[in-house]
Amino acid sequence: MDSRSEIARAAAEAAAEAAARQSYGKLVAWLAARTRDVAAAEDALADAFAAALERWPRTGVPEKPEAWLLAVARRRRVDAVRRRLTSQAGREHLKLIAEEAEARMTDEDLPDERLRLMFACAHPAIEASVRSPLILQTVLGFDAATIASAFLVSPATMGQRLVRAKTRIRETGIPFRVPERAELGERLDAVLEAIYAAFAEGWSDPAGTETRRRNLATEGIWLGRLVASLLPEEPEALGLLSLMLFAEARRAARRDAAGDYVPLAEQDYTLWDRALVDEAEALLGHAATMGVIGRYQLEAAVQSAHAARRLTGRTDWVAIRELYDALLSIAGSPVVAINRAVAIAEAEGAVAGLAALYVLGDDKRLDDYQPYWAARAGLLARLGQVPHAIEAYDRAIGLERDPAVRRFLQGKRAVLRN
Amino acid sequence: MRYMILIYADEAAMANAPAEATYQMSAAYGAYTEALKKSGAWLAGDRLRPSQVTTSVRVAGGKTNVLDGPYADTKEQLAGFYMIEAADADAAIAWAARCPAASAGTVELRPIWELTEYLSEK
Numbered sequence: 292m293d294s295r296s297e298i299a300r301a302a303a304e305a306a307a308e309a310a311a312r313q314s315y316g317k318l319v320a321w322l323a324a325r326t327r328d329v330a331a332a333e334d335a336l337a338d339a340f341a342a343a344l345e346r347w348p349r350t351g352v353p354e355k356p357e358a359w360l361l362a363v364a365r366r367r368r369v370d371a372v373r374r375r376l377t378s379q380a381g382r383e384h385l386k387l388i389a390e391e392a393e394a395r396m397t398d399e400d401l402p403d404e405r406l407r408l409m410f411a412c413a414h415p416a417i418e419a420s421v422r423s424p425l426i427l428q429t430v431l432g433f434d435a436a437t438i439a440s441a442f443l444v445s446p447a448t449m450g451q452r453l454v455r456a457k458t459r460i461r462e463t464g465i466p467f468r469v470p471e472r473a474e475l476g477e478r479l480d481a482v483l484e485a486i487y488a489a490f491a492e493g494w495s496d497p498a499g500t501e502t503r504r505r506n507l508a509t510e511g512i513w514l515g516r517l518v519a520s521l522l523p524e525e526p527e528a529l530g531l532l533s534l535m536l537f538a539e540a541r542r543a544a545r546r547d548a549a550g551d552y553v554p555l556a557e558q559d560y561t562l563w564d565r566a567l568v569d570e571a572e573a574l575l576g577h578a579a580t581m582g583v584i585g586r587y588q589l590e591a592a593v594q595s596a597h598a599a600r601r602l603t604g605r606t607d608w609v610a611i612r613e614l615y616d617a618l619l620s621i622a623g624s625p626v627v628a629i630n631r632a633v634a635i636a637e638a639e640g641a642v643a644g645l646a647a648l649y650v651l652g653d654d655k656r657l658d659d660y661q662p663y664w665a666a667r668a669g670l671l672a673r674l675g676q677v678p679h680a681i682e683a684y685d686r687a688i689g690l691e692r693d694p695a696v697r698r699f700l701q702g703k704r705a706v707l708r709n
Numbered sequence: 710m711r712y713m714i715l716i717y718a719d720e721a722a723m724a725n726a727p728a729e730a731t732y733q734m735s736a737a738y739g740a741y742t743e744a745l746k747k748s749g750a751w752l753a754g755d756r757l758r759p760s761q762v763t764t765s766v767r768v769a770g771g772k773t774n775v776l777d778g779p780y781a782d783t784k785e786q787l788a789g790f791y792m793i794e795a796a797d798a799d800a801a802i803a804w805a806a807r808c809p810a811a812s813a814g815t816v817e818l819r820p821i822w823e824l825t826e827y828l829s830e831k
Contacts, residue, residue, distance in 0.1 A: 418800055462818055464710045466797035 293443050303348035310356035311340045312677060316430035316510075318361055318608045320404035322368065324467040327411075329429055337365035405430050406482075406517055407467040410595040412456070413481035422454045426485035428453055431510060469521065479522070480525050483531050483587065486514045511535060519574070529578035530587035533571040537594035540567035549582040552699040556637075560601040568598050589614055593630075608637035626652050629666050641673040661690040665700060710754065711821035712793050712801040717785040718814035720759050737809040745793060750804060753792035785814050792821070 315336070322332035339360045353359040412425040424442055427433040439449035459465070471476055494618025515532040522528045544562035547553055567627035575591045593614045600606050628651055636644020648667055657663045668683035684704035691697045723731070739757075745751035765776040791808070795801035796816075805816045 390794075414798070416802070462822075464712075464798040464801065466799050468799075470799075 300348045303351065304344060306352050307343050307347035307356075309358065310352055311343055312432065314357045314360055314675075315340075315432040316405050316408075317403060318364060319429050319432075320359065322364060322409075323429070324404040324407055327461045327465065327467065329408075329455070329460055332364075333429070334362070335364040335368040338367045341408035343694055369611075403517070404467065404523060405514065409514075410469055410484065411465050411467045411480055413462055413478040414460075415477060415484075416463055416465055417456050417459060419481075420454065421456045423452060423488055424449060425456050426482065427489060428432035429457075430485070430514070431489050475522075475525070478527065479518075479525060482518065483527060486511050486518065487531060487535070487587075488515070490538075494538055509536075510541065524581065524691045525542065526578035526581040526583050527585040528591075529574045529589050530585060530591050533574035533578065533586050534591040534594060536567045536571035536574070537591060537598060540564040540571065546695060550695060552693070552695040553678060554699075555597060556606060560598075563598070563601060565601075568601070571595070572598070584617070584621075588616045588617065589621070595617075606637070607645065608613040608634050612638050625651055625656055625660065625663070629660075629663050634667050636670055636673075641670045645670045645674065659690055661687050664690060668700075668703070672703070672707055680705055710795060710801070711799065711823070712795055712804075713773075713819045713821060714791040714793060714801075714805050714808055715755075715787060715817040716789040716791075716802065716814065717812040717817065717821065718788040718810055719784055720761075720786050720788065723788075724759070734809060741807060742791075742807055743793065745804065745808070750793045750795060751801075752792040752794055754789070755788060756789040760786045772810070790812070 317333050318336055319329065322335060323329045342363050343356070343360060343590045345351070351550060384429075385508075387402070404535075409426050409430055412429060417425065424438045426433070427438050435450040435453055436446040439446040442449065444452075452693060489507050493508025510602060512532070515528075515535050519525075519528045519532045540563050540590075541555070541558060543564070544554060544560070545560040553559075571591065575588065575595055578588050578591075580646050593611055596607055596611045596614065612631065612634040615627060615634050618627045619631055630650075631647065632644050632647035635647045645667075648663075648670065651663070664683050664687035668674055668680050668687055669685055671680035681704060684700055684707070688700045688704065691700060723734075726734075738812070742751065760779075762782055763778055765774075767776070773785060787805060787820045788810070791804075793801065795804060797818075801818055803822075805811060805818045809815050810816050
């Protein structure tokens, strides 16, 4: 094969993969909503993807990739049922045939069942710790290993939990539906958490060079918009969307022309996407009228305070500190405590900030949490405690996976040396 | 889908309950059963005599062993059951929550493993 046809093949494969990925959650949701069998839907879809990746590079990506994948997946699923068919199980088969006929008659556009799938995954009959991972896997196609690392458990354990949860959805008869308002609370939390986790995973690729990650940020916002549009009276759903839009608005300012990391406080705010900031502000304002505060609204409010710099030219660190105080009281986590300490340092000085940081003590989770070491290093450096600062920068550098941030931290550390 | 609602209750506490409380509980179960039947969800249901009158039967080596007991060590014992028809887990959970035992003891909800599914999964 000459190099030109190899390049063409690689391009087709990339296009096929992107199309396949984009449709993954939608197709799983559509297939599983009818049978409650998430695992079978995923298996059928995996076959369809394999067929697409094998075929599309030769034939070109079809005009309607989703419909193509769906047709293949449905066929695989019917085959699987046929193989399992016993005379007693004929009823199931007839049901599927009826569905096939019905599906062929309807419009080719897939109804989006992702929200219903997400709420099935967030059902109280599913073990709480596996709800968000399950959403990430079924709706966004994360593999168990990726999810495991984000949730700090071993891939094998995560894999088992996910399999068990899918079996449970089918056998317990967990419905695919958006719950009534009265039962929304806990379930909405899990859905919002999963959406935010997806967004955050995509957000951690600020340069947007990794297609898969960038898609996750986009997907996160898309899902956030979906939830907010379906539940427009849920302030936390609006809060989460607002939070993600504030972050997304700053994408272009997160790196300078040389590709180097620019911390939020030093970003050129003229590069922020004004339309997105305005939309985020409007969402947050609307959420506030409902009089129920929550974690996402508070985090969005912090972002709003940072965004206000584009109007006032300065950052109101006292206000930000107060927001983190509130966050700490309703959703205390080491992450919030670190951000609060940074705000305290800006508002009251490095000594106070460091004191707030030391309150975290020897929380084991901080041992490999980069932002903690970076914050600590910055404050120690400001207080002239050079050896300690260098030590903390080393920890932070060793924990960072983004090369641009790593260079930034190395730069800070190098300045201390002189 | 068919579901079994298994009722676990503290037998000792029930035995020692004053007559008035026992009467109220019975009335609550009566109303619950009636509601299940009216809605069409009811398939079967009954109350079990206390675990004191349990007999365990086991056949080993061609010999049938009949044992008195066992007496459960746990505080709550299986005291009764309902079998219901429900569209999905949420509908079944709603019925389980209405069962008087849910606020006095523990209600366990188990989907029936239908024979056809059992065979096709095996």
